[in-house]
Each structure stands twice: as structure tokens, then as C-alpha cells.
Amino acid sequence: MSSVTGVSLADETPGPHGSAPLSGDGAGTGRLGDRLFGGAAKGAGLLVIALVTLVGVFLLWQAIPALARNDANFLTSREWSVDGAHPRFGIVELLWTTVTVSAIAMLIAVPVGVAVALFITQYAPAWLSRPAASLIDLLAAVPSIVYGIWGLRTFGPVFEPVQGFLQHTLGWIPLFTGAGISGGSTILFVGIVLAIMVLPIVTALSREVFAQTPVTHKEGALALGATRWEMIRTAVLPFGKPGIISASMLGLGRALGETIAVTIILSTLPDGAKWTWSLLNGGETFASRIANNAAEFDTPQKAGAFIAAGLVLFVLTFVVNAIARVVIERRKAFSE
Amino acid sequence: MAKRIDVSDLNVYYGGFKAVEGVTMTVEPRSVTAFIGPSGCGKSTFLRTLNRMHEVTPGGRVEGKVMLDDQDLYASSVDPVAVRRTVGMVFQRPNPFPTMSIYDNVAAGLRLNGVKGRKKLDEVVEKSLQGANLWKEVKDRLGKPGAGLSGGQQQRLCIARAIAVEPQVLLMDEPCSALDPISTLAIEDLIGELKSKYTIVIVTHNMQQAARVSDRTAFFNLAATGKPGKLVEIDDTQRIFNNPSVKATEDYISGRFG
Numbered sequence: 001m002s003s004v005t006g007v008s009l010a011d012e013t014p015g016p017h018g019s020a021p022l023s024g025d026g027a028g029t030g031r032l033g034d035r036l037f038g039g040a041a042k043g044a045g046l047l048v049i050a051l052v053t054l055v056g057v058f059l060l061w062q063a064i065p066a067l068a069r070n071d072a073n074f075l076t077s078r079e080w081s082v083d084g085a086h087p088r089f090g091i092v093e094l095l096w097t098t099v100t101v102s103a104i105a106m107l108i109a110v111p112v113g114v115a116v117a118l119f120i121t122q123y124a125p126a127w128l129s130r131p132a133a134s135l136i137d138l139l140a141a142v143p144s145i146v147y148g149i150w151g152l153r154t155f156g157p158v159f160e161p162v163q164g165f166l167q168h169t170l171g172w173i174p175l176f177t178g179a180g181i182s183g184g185s186t187i188l189f190v191g192i193v194l195a196i197m198v199l200p201i202v203t204a205l206s207r208e209v210f211a212q213t214p215v216t217h218k219e220g221a222l223a224l225g226a227t228r229w230e231m232i233r234t235a236v237l238p239f240g241k242p243g244i245i246s247a248s249m250l251g252l253g254r255a256l257g258e259t260i261a262v263t264i265i266l267s268t269l270p271d272g273a274k275w276t277w278s279l280l281n282g283g284e285t286f287a288s289r290i291a292n293n294a295a296e297f298d299t300p301q302k303a304g305a306f307i308a309a310g311l312v313l314f315v316l317t318f319v320v321n322a323i324a325r326v327v328i329e330r331r332k333a334f335s336e
Numbered sequence: 337m338a339k340r341i342d343v344s345d346l347n348v349y350y351g352g353f354k355a356v357e358g359v360t361m362t363v364e365p366r367s368v369t370a371f372i373g374p375s376g377c378g379k380s381t382f383l384r385t386l387n388r389m390h391e392v393t394p395g396g397r398v399e400g401k402v403m404l405d406d407q408d409l410y411a412s413s414v415d416p417v418a419v420r421r422t423v424g425m426v427f428q429r430p431n432p433f434p435t436m437s438i439y440d441n442v443a444a445g446l447r448l449n450g451v452k453g454r455k456k457l458d459e460v461v462e463k464s465l466q467g468a469n470l471w472k473e474v475k476d477r478l479g480k481p482g483a484g485l486s487g488g489q490q491q492r493l494c495i496a497r498a499i500a501v502e503p504q505v506l507l508m509d510e511p512c513s514a515l516d517p518i519s520t521l522a523i524e525d526l527i528g529e530l531k532s533k534y535t536i537v538i539v540t541h542n543m544q545q546a547a548r549v550s551d552r553t554a555f556f557n558l559a560a561t562g563k564p565g566k567l568v569e570i571d572d573t574q575r576i577f578n579n580p581s582v583k584a585t586e587d588y589i590s591g592r593f594g
């Protein structure tokens with residue numbers, strides 16, 4: 001879409017026969033309004049950037065003293081003892097758990113969310129699509145604690161046999177070796193619960209963009225003899241792609257940072273537990289470790305160690321969003 | 337390849353609203369038929385029933401019969417998707433697929449038909465773009481987005497896209513109304529060339545255009561807003577413009593119209 005700046009040429013156009021150029025008569029709010037609105041928009045943008053920078057600086061400020069005293073490698077160590085004069089802590093386990101849990105959630109939530117959004121906007125009759133859409137918007141508003149308790153109490157026991165089955169049949173793959181965690185409190189299960197939490201976000205946003213697909217694009221495809229599904233592939237999905245990416249990023253942000261549901265469901269591992277690649281193991285994400293230990297941020301050093309972990313989460317989210325932006329920008333020439 | 341269209345006693349509805357009433361006409365193969373008439377008289381609505389695009393509009397339905405040679409378009413065994421592969425359409429606003437390159441736009445219909453071979457695709461893309469008089473202008477930038485072309489080029493791209501699947505009939509709904517006079521002439525020339533192979537129906541508000549490009553002209557009118565549009569007469573273009581048999585036609589063409 002071409003950008004319309006709203007600047008009018010008339011202001012500088014010379015009049016006929018060399019008479020004085022037309023000049024604004026100062027009536028109306030045109031120019032002033034432009035300037036006010038432009039200023040406000042710019043200010044808001046700068047404010048957001050300033051806030052993000054400030055958060056980053058604050059986290060760094062708090063984290064640096066603890067990091068300086070850390071005797072272990074912060075990025076590769078599995079230890080986590082933050083007391084005393086020689087603390088040893090590293091984030092590799094937290095990173096693994098956070099990333100796998102979120103990856104599982106996205107692998108499930110994005111395809112299902114997009115499919116549901118397509119169903120609502122392209123297939124469902126009008127009497128069904130509206131209530132279905134509101135229902136999903138409502139699901140997005142359910143607090144995480146509810147998902148946590150429901151996952152632990154109701155869904156976990158139901159899921160346990162599935163987990164046993166996976167372990168039994170696919171146990172030879174490192175991802176599915178048994179780790180003795182019972183009651184569905186595993187990485188895999190938390191990933192699935194997170195998928196359910198993220199699903200309404202992905203669905204609601206994808207639905208918005210799919211519904212905006214210009215009729216002319218859809219009719220262009222249909223007039224070529226596209227079936228409904230082919231029309232969706234040639235017109236709706238390409239148009240909605242940036243929207244799907246943004247929706248996924250918002251969902252991923254929620255999955256990466258989700259605290260309470262993960263804390264409730266996921267089994268923590270005892271100190272010195274053996275490292276496994278198994279998704280049927282317990283563990284802690286960045287957020288859940290911070291929540292599990294929130295009671296003991298009594299010294300700046302302890303707090304600093306946890307904040308350093310939080311900083312990694314911050315950077316992770318930032319990187320993921322940056323990648324998404326690059327993907328969207330690269331296709332820009334094709335999305336006029 | 338071109339086919340004759342026989343319409344008998346066709347009514348078109350949007351939900352409860354009857355938009356077009358009692359159209360009976362024959363569209364001859366290998367010729368250009370123009371639809372003219374005041375805004376809102378149902379030209380687009382009727383045109384879209386000829387490839388069942390009206391079914392895309394919620395509530396859109398027809399009564400009556402449309403025959404394509406000896407095939408009943410509305411027979412229950414007929415798939416609307418198959419109809420649209422036989423009867424192509426070009427729209428008022430150029431609508432190339434914005435996320436696709438020029439090449440992919442032209443190839444889109446073929447790919448829908450399952451054509452995959454690069455050689456075959458290259459061949460048809462070149463032939464179609466040449467058929468649409470666009471090849472020379474775009475042959476060096478086939479990989480660039482179709483939306484980056486000028487409006488007139490985009491419209492010719494859409495025509496190339498439509499003829500790439502070798503339809504029997506080509507429907508055009510005011511294909512030049514968003515274009516400048518030069519692009520309009522380019523497309524009119526193109527229509528003149530295409531009619532040796534296709535049956536062409538074109539809706540236009542431009543009387544000179546109808547007179548220039550068409551062999552036969554159909555005049556539609558409506559009694560009053562809210563009333564259904566009707567076919568007033570269809571005849572050789574010469575006759576419609578010089579000596580029509582209905583007074584309303586003459587009034588409309590000469591601009592003496594309420």
C-alpha cells in the first residue's frame with residue numbers, strides 16, 4: 001500500500017501570472033494537527049524504546065556484581081548455588097527447558113491456531129463463526145493459574161498413560177527415555193498445556209488478518225478455478241503470513257515467559273540430577289526457577305544471579321522478535 | 337475451442353432481493369459481446385452468473401438455465417470449480433496476486449491444474465504474456481512482484497493469467513475503467529486479437545469502447561432503483577448504435593437518459 005502523508009502541495013504552489021504563491025491562511029487545524037499528532041506518535045515511539053532500554057540497563061546493573069563473582073561459567077554450567085563468597089551458577093538447564101517447552105507449545109499451537117482461524121473465517125457458516133470467535137477470545141482471557149491447576153489436577157492424570165506409551169514405544173530415542181517423573185509433570189506435558197494457553201492468542205490474531213484478505217484477491221483465485229483450499233493457499237495464507245508470524249511471536253512471548261502454570265505443573269529436579277535430553281523429565285524454566293525461589297532474594301548477590309537469568313530470557317525474546325521482523329521485512333516487496 | 341453461451345429466462349437474487357430478471361440471450365463464439373447499461377442494472381451480477389462466481393457472494397443464487405454449448409452450467413453434477421476453469425474472468429480493478437512474482441501470477445492457474453514441469457510452465461508463461469502483449473515489457477523481470485507494474489500492465493498481467501489456462505470463454509467486467517487511454521487502447525487491441533480464439537463478453541460504461549471492440553451489444557436497464565434489472569435488447573453492435581429497435585436504447589446511447 002502506498003503511503004499517504006497528507007501533506008498538501010497547494011501551500012507552495014505559485015499562483016498564475018506570477019502572483020504571490022498561495023499561502024496557508026492559518027484557518028483549520030491542518031498543519032498544526034499534523035504536527036501535534038506527528039509529535040505525539042514520535043514521542044510514544046521514543047518512550048517505548050526508552051522503557052525497553054531502561055529495563056535492560058536495570059537488569060544488567062543488578063546482574064553484573066553477581067556475575068563478576070560467579071566461579072562457574074554462566075552460559076554452560078548446570079550448577080545453581082548462589083550463596084556465599086564463591087557462588088557457582090549457570091543457565092544451560094534453564095535455557096534447555098525454557099526453549100523445549102516453548103518449542104513444543106509453538107509446534108502445536110501455530111498449526112492448530114491457524115487451522116481454527118481458517119475454519120472460522122473461510123469455512124464456518126456465519127451463525128457459527130461469530131460465537132466460535134467470541135468463545136476463543138474468551139479463552140484468551142482465562143488466567144494462567146486456572147490453566148495450571150486444571151493441567152495438574154484434571155488433564156495431567158489423563159495424559160499420564162500417553163506418556164507411558166511414548167516412553168514404552170519410543171524410549172530408544174533420547175527425547176523419550178523415561179526419567180521417572182509421574183503425574184504428567186514433565187516438559188512434554190507443560191509444553192502441551194502452554195500450547196493450549198497460547199492457542200487462543202494465535203487463533204484470535206490470525207483470524208483478524210484472515211478476515212481482512214481483500215475480496216479481489218480471493219475472487220482472483222476462485223475465478224482461475226481454485227477450490228476453496230487452493231484459494232486459501234494462493235490468496236488468504238500469503239496475505240496473512242505477516243499476521244501469522246506476529247501472532248506466533250506474541251504467543252511465543254507468552255510461552256517463554258509463562259510463570260505460574262509452569263511452576264505449578266513442572267516437577268523440579270533435585271540438585272545433581274543426571275542430565276538427560278528427555279522430554280519426559282522435569283526441570284525448571286527461567287521464569288519458574290525465579291518464581292520457585294522468590295522467597296530468598298534477600299541479598300543483592302542472590303537477587304543478581306536470578307536477575308541475570310531473567311536477562312537471558314529478555315535477550316531470548318528480543319532475538320526471536322528480531323528474527324520475525326527480518327522475515328517479514330524480507331517479503332515486503334511482495335506484499336504491497 | 338470457443339463456445340456458445342445460451343441463457344434462458346435467468347433470474348438472479350441476492351438473498352431476497354431480485355437483482356436481474358428474465359434474461360434470455362445467446363452469446364456467439366469467437367466474437368465480442370458488450371454489455372452496456374446504467375449503473376446498478378445488474379451487468380456485473382449477470383456476468384458473474386456465467387462462470388458461477390455469483391455463488392461466492394453470500395446469498396447469491398439463480399433461477400433459469402445457462403448452457404455452454406450442450407453443457408448445462410447449473411446441472412447438479414457440474415462442479416463450479418470446473419466451470420471457472422472453462423470460463424475465465426478479468427475484473428474491474430487489476431488484481432494480480434500481490435505476494436507472487438510476475439511469472440508465478442501467470443503460472444498460478446496452471447499450477448492449480450497440476451502442471452509442474454518447468455519447461456511447460458516457461459513455455460505457457462511466455463505464450464500467455466505474449467498473448468496479452470506484455471512479454472516485451474516484462475521479460476527481463478519475471479521474478480519481480482506483479483504488484484510493481486503499472487495499472488495497465490497489471491491488467492494485462494491479469495489477462496495473461498486468465499488466458500494461460502486456455503479457457504473457452506473470457507468474461508471482462510469493465511477491464512479498462514481504472515486505466516489511462518493508452519493502456520485502454522492496448523487492451524482493446526488485445527481483445528480484438530483474442531476474439532479469434534475465445535468467446536469474449538465485456539461490460540463497459542464507455543460507449544465508444546463498446547462500438548469499437550464488440551460485434552454484438554446487449555443493453556440492460558432497470559425500471560427504478562430497487563427493481564430488478566432487465567435485458568432490453570441484444571443485437572449487432574452496428575444496429576444497436578445506429579438504429580436500435582427500442583427507444584430506451586437510443587436514449588441511453590445518445591446520452592438522453594433520465
Ligand SMILES: Nc1ncnc2c1ncn2[C@@H]1O[C@H](COP(=O)(O)OP(=O)(O)OP(=O)(O)O)[C@@H](O)[C@H]1O
Pocket residue numbers: 350353355373374375376377378379380381382393562565
Ligand atoms: N453483493 C451484493 N449483495 C447485495 N446486493 C448486491 C450485491 N452486489 C450488487 N448488488 C445489487 O444488485 C444490483 C445490480 O448490481 P450490479 O453490480 O450487478 O450492477 P452493475 O450494472 O454492474 O453496475 P455498475 O455499472 O455500477 O458496475 C444493484 O442494485 C446492487 O445494489
Ligand SMILES: [Mg+2]
Pocket residue numbers: 379380381509
Ligand atoms: Mg458492475
